[in-house]
Amino acid sequence: MRRLAFCYALVAAAFVVTAQAQTLSGPALVKLLQAGGHVIVMRHASSPSEIPARPNPDNVPPERQLDEQGRASATAMGAALRRLKIPIGEVLTGPAYRTRETARLAGLPDPRPVTELGEGTGSMQAVSKTQTEWLQKKTRERPRGSNNTVLVTHVPNVTAAFSEVPALAQGEALVFAPDGKGSARLVGRIKIEDWPGL
Secondary structure (H helix, E strand, O other): OHHHHHHHHHHHHHHHHHHOOOOEOHHHHHHHHHHOOOEEEEEOOOOOOOOOOOOOOOOOOOOOOOOHHHHHHHHHHHHHHHHOOOOEEEEEEOOOHHHHHHHHHOOOOOOEEOHHHOOOOOOOOOOOHHHHHHHHHHHOOOOOOOOEEEEEEOHHHHHHHOOOOOOOOOOOEEEEEEOOOOOEEEEEEEOHHHHHHO
């Protein structure tokens, strides 16, 4: 048990170091992403905290969904990724409608919902230790080929996995560079509304 706790502390310490590292933005970040090999962890786009009175036809049973700003920003982000020729490989989302809608409107290829990126027992609630460890591990996995991996999730998941990083705004993303040896470095942070200007 002590050994397990020690290993967990080492993993957490590694993320403290990487989270405090200087991050890139603008053209330097675009160049890194164009080369592939990164993991983009993003919070879903703008979504009101209530279930809509008139949900989208495919939102059954009704859940929270993106608002007008969220739909527009997700679409614009996807268009920017394609214009910048940033290669996207694996795309995983949480099961919640708003995470799946973000990926769909961004036109990300073959998004697949996984429970590990899902919410806690209620909206904005803490997630399990298993989910936290899974997300940390996923950011350390180098994507196949020259692609980037995209993970669309919720703010409690990101906060639990990377507690040293200030909370993400809706649609904001962290960019991690896995080294292929079990570690990852935080190399960028980008708000969803900033993608079109890159």
